[in-house]
Amino acid sequence: GAVVSQHPSWVICKSGTSVKIECRSLDFQATTMFWYRQFPKQSLMLMATSNEGSKATYEQGVEKDKFLINHASLTLSTLTVTSAHPEDSSFYICSARRPSDEQFFGPGTRLTVL
């Protein structure tokens, strides 16, 4: 199957700092990438849909100014958590969709905000 990578795999930061998470599709071009957040023992909650070259579409309740998404190329999308707070600590997972409509998930990034 296709490979989607995320970097970093885990990050610990101080409250108030910003953290950038990268999502790359390694062997295909992804016109659309998705960002999910998962709290412990809960489901994956879709945060936003990221389309290459255009603004991201955020789900209801997700602050677009706090979670900045940039989809600069067909293989890279970034999520920046700005002014992170302890309640933002979570598992952030991206997925990339192939033109064939199959969707592949990255390994996730575990964010801990102290």
Add this chain to the structure above:
Amino acid sequence: GQSLEQPSEVTAVEGAIVQINCTYQTSGFYGLSWYQQHDGGAPTFLSYNALDGLEETGRFSSFLSRSDSYGYLLLQELQMKDSASYFCAVRARTGGFKTIFGAGTRLFVKA
């Protein structure tokens, strides 16, 4: 909006067969996917049904009935390594294509 319902937990023994049901409500339905997630890991794709009927992939099978807004994942010859969370997810076109996940079913496989 979308909503999905699946049992929160299922327990079974090694070698047994288990069925995890999923009912959904959504507009713009395209298909139903199933994902497996082990603790600390990312979801891995198991199956996708866009049409009614049964799809078989090794020990795992998935079924969809679009008229009943219902699907299930069937796991046969259970192994200890199958202990994980299983999510059904609808692929829908509502303001763009999206995949929305259910709450997940925690499967415990006992020896």
